[in-house]
Amino acid sequence: MRKKSAFVTAAIVIAVATLTNCSKMLPKMIDPNYGVCGPVSLSSAQSVLFAQGNDQFFAIRTASTGLGPYFVSTGCGECHSSDNRGHPFTMLTRFGQTDSTGNTFLAKGGPQLQNACLPGFTSQQIPDGASSSKFIAPITAGVGFLELIPDSAILAMAAANVNNPDGVRGHPNYSSIPPYVTPFANAIPRADGKYICRFGRKAATYDLLQQVATAYNHDMGITSTFMPFNPYNYLDQTAPSSPSIPDVDNTTLNSVVFYVRCLQTPNQRNANDPTVMNGNQVFVNLGCETCHKQTLTTGYSPIDGLSYQTISPFTDLLVHDMGQGLDDGYTEGNAKTSEWRTAPLWGLGLAAGVQGGSYYLLHDGRAHSIEQAIQMHGGEAAESVTRFNSLSPGDRNALLTFLKSL
């Protein structure tokens, strides 16, 4: 009897101990330095909205929830895995524009090729005579901070390029903005009514609302009040004659905008490591920092965590001539076909982790290592690449270690 009582007591004690302490025995949170998920500091109400946006960002769209019939991907999270860079399997293709006069293939499905379609529909094709370029999804984390960089700061960075001895001549991409977009309070438009745009590989998108509404429409074939027409395939002759009932409501779409706006910036790792610090100096010495600006400061935001913050995105939000090697013959806004927005480098060291262990860098993932990406730079970056190629093994290693720490 005593044995049985002892057994029962021990079993109860073990059960209670397990039930009350099981949270301590579960996997720990990932070190935020090694992931790019998570919001900036938010109020309770903002956290609720962020969580709603998070759900919608990673929700999979189906035919019954508006997907297609022509699309590239089935959800935001499919391209922006863990809010980081995309993978070539969700790469998209844009076509039909070669200069600042605009896209001449809008009637044939431009500017974006929806390379996937629902069963029964015909795959879209790039029309004869249209030049094109493939784009891999850029990093999402930190875009809310980039949205808050004042136009004046962008113009100042452009002005500083005027006498650059390496021939760096970055400039803002001025473009028309759609009617549903409200210009920033501190916007500095050009005399022709065009605004400084900053998002996308060609910096042709004005703000995150435009980015999200366009992604829903062009990437998933989902209509909204902002973009009420489905993408269509001119080969199928199924062009809609009037706006459809929105597939996604404004509440949902705005929650996604809020979600991406509030994403935290990627953190640098091992910033105080001597090799990393040396690599940072090499980065500056090579002239990389002329375009990949280490430090920018945001303007005002009603979200405290975004307001007047100093960030390290390693971009100047300007477009630069990258030479013939990266000239695909396609462009957006007033950028030339060889001009690309300086890609933010934050989160670069984490990219391989979300790209299947390999790097797919530059606008179409053609570079499979950081070294390869550097060496594929041309045009305004040619001088820096020449210096990179002359680096001692130690300095080269330090530079790469630094870049992988971002």
Add this chain to the structure above:
Amino acid sequence: MKIRLLFTSLCMSLASFLHANAQIDSSLLKNGTKDTAKNALTMDAIYSRPFLKTGKFPVSIGGYIESNWQYTGTSGISVGNQFQFRRFSLFVASSITSKIKFLSEIEYENDPTGDPADAKSGGRFEIEYAALDIELHPLLNIRGGMIVNPIGAFNQNHDGPKWEFTDRPIAMTQMLPDTWSNTGFGIYGKEYTGKWMFGYEFYLTGGLNDSIIDNAAGKTFLPAANANPSRFTSSASGAPMYTGKLSLRNTKVGELGLSFMSDIYNTWAVEGAPVDDKRVAQVYDIDFNTTLPWLRTNIITECAWVYVQMPPNYTQQYANKQFGGFIDIVQPVFRGRVFGWDHATINLAVRGEYVDWNVGNFAATGAKMYNDLWSIMPAISFRPTPQTVVRFNYRRQMQRDITGNTIGAALGLTEGYSLGISTYF
């Protein structure tokens, strides 16, 4: 709603039936106890359940429940304590004549498919099985009605009280669509010769639909077809689904099952006019179970391959090939009298699982697609009787998305504990 009404009225009539008999003489209710751990063949599992009978009344009833507490966390994020009422099943069997039998199973199940879209609708009542069996010869029986397709052993033999784990095998429930039942007809038969038993089943039923490659789970997901509200009345393709199984058992070695399922899953014609190509989904499954004689160690394993023809120019997110399986090893460590139960058993068990939701390589890069998981789940269970189990499980699971990324919702390392009860009644 109709199913709820049907279920409610069935429960009420059964309750009144039991009550009426109990008032006369409670001993009329005989417990047709079965040791549910000992099945002749897996295909017999549907009838190999304990039923309550009243004298010579030709109707017997039974059922089971499953309920558990769970605490899991993935990469530091947990939703805390979860109390889950997984299932309540009610069986009604009737011997119309010695060679004509009817059995039905009505089930309440929470989140039966694991599909995020389906989960939001909450639990649901469903007629899982309602079929008439007519025996012409032991090797030739006709079965028709709502049947459980014999794809794999677990789909046929999934009652909660039979298992030492609170969760069903992931490959069998989220890659295969367990429990997968459909309206249809077919034949089955068995033959016994000495140590050997042989069984076969072959059915034509309703089938899958386009949702298996267009669903909120974002992957080729056969269970999505379970959510099709019209699947018991109309077939998406107009073609029958073929399901067949061969079983061979040697009393000393164990039982081997080979099964397949094939279906044109898509709606390829609208009002008679072709709008798409016909596309086929096929499943191949192999299962094996045995009990090692010296240690009484029970081993159950099953693995399956899913092949789905995809539309041209569709996203590779949806796989044309999947593979998954599990192995359970159950070791009784104590048999005897515990707390007044004469035949109580304590088991130690472990389950290993693996699922690759997307077998193959990216067309864009040639690199491997991941979207896979593996899991190991040690368990301890206490069975006061063979029909009732109290089980405690620990799960350690790793999951990657299609690119191999382990950071994100439900990705990375998951660990958790669950304590559950399940019993036939």
